[in-house]
Amino acid sequence: MAQTEEQPEKHCWVCFATERDDRSAEWVSPCRCKGCTKWIHQSCLQRWLDEKQKGNNGGAVSCPQCGTEYHVVFPKMGPLVYFLQQVDRALSQASPFASVGVVVGTVYWSAVTYGAVTVMQVVGHKKGLYVMERADPLFLLMGLPTIPVVLVLGKMIRWEDYIVRLWQRYSYRRKLLPGNRYLPRVPADGPGSGDHLSVSRTLCGALIFPSIASLVGRLLFRQVSSNLQRTILGGIAFVLMKGVLKVYFKQQQYVMQANRQILNYPERNADRQHEGGDEDMEDSGNE
């Protein structure tokens, strides 16, 4: 044989068998490697490839020594298999987008439903149905889902914080006038710790607002006969009441922060227990 003249003997770098061990085995030299890693049994390389690919049969695999990509040839299949392969690939690529569509559709449909329920809640059940049945369907499909969106956006306007800031600026100036030296400390981060916008709280607050407005309207404005007017009045009353309470609360939190005092460590007890024990104190403190 020609190969045996070039090289002393083929041996497989996976199973270490030589040509003499199994004369019928199929040999392959799949990469640019020379010497002892040049030859490998076809069956050993297949097993090694299976191990490397771990079921992901599409991926390219290279020789770990020389980096040459193995040239793998598959038997030609018919046009039906090719067609099915293309369909399978197309479905796999399209399904994530379709899933996003399902999620968006779910959210959209819930927004439409929420909008319709809100309309019925605000103008009354029968009148709401009547209004929506007479309206343009396209207008409803566009308009109803904007109701929760507008509610959430409206909830994100934090006008109470603005008023708190205005108040603090004003009260600070007034305190400057009498000329007292000891100004209260101005807390670092403005009004209190509840300043950061909580997503879940904003969402829930916005979605429950029409129900609260309807409830407050029924409690406070019984004499108003129109459902719409009563709910709007209830909503305004609730927003104002909540705003006043929130401004008051934030201002009080601010005052609390501004007037905090850090107390002395109880000196006498400590001195009696550890007289002259400076080093002990520092040791125990560093633990």
Place this chain on the structure above:
Amino acid sequence: MAQTEEQPEKHCWVCFATERDDRSAEWVSPCRCKGCTKWIHQSCLQRWLDEKQKGNNGGAVSCPQCGTEYHVVFPKMGPLVYFLQQVDRALSQASPFASVGVVVGTVYWSAVTYGAVTVMQVVGHKKGLYVMERADPLFLLMGLPTIPVVLVLGKMIRWEDYIVRLWQRYSYRRKLLPGNRYLPRVPADGPGSGDHLSVSRTLCGALIFPSIASLVGRLLFRQVSSNLQRTILGGIAFVLMKGVLKVYFKQQQYVMQANRQILNYPERNADRQHEGGDEDMEDSGNE
């Protein structure tokens, strides 16, 4: 003063000012530290605490030297502030759960709607509405959302894979009989690469199935007058057709994998270009 007898002079470990620099400043000894880090101005410690807490005013802060937690006292506020604080805390704790409820409600409501649309699609628009209007509302609210759930669960039963595996076992046994030595390789991970369950594909396939069943029913079983029967027949026909194609495709993929061949690296070209360049080859391969 008693302090000046014990220690030579107070000085603040933040601003390094001594008692003589500002006789009116308030001093505090907030921790177990002795010596030069014992005393600090109240105002300096407040500034340092603000810096440490960075707006998170609730957190405890300790002395960086001895580890003693500072004892911070806030002025007593009225019962209204306490009440508002409790309400604020309760709302903050409840809002994540409420948000989860909103998400669950959204999914549930979409499932109800999907179920209703599917009923109307399967038994016909008018008859579907008639059936649902006469049914118990509680039964509808429980039954309709189970429709998409059952569809998805049904889609997760991969009976085609089972048939492919049966087929492969059968054909493997038959190939053993003739006594030929060269069995085709058995791919490592069973039938093909599309074996892993894709969430998005399962979901979309399950949700679109009633539409496909209705379409196939209308195309293949025009003579059937009942909407329900036609759609069921269409669904069965589609599942069977798809199953046969899928089994065929997976089997062909398996055969393709089993009969792959790894080719020799084009030996002669490489030899001519780099005669005796074993080391060069390995170097370039390792890049």
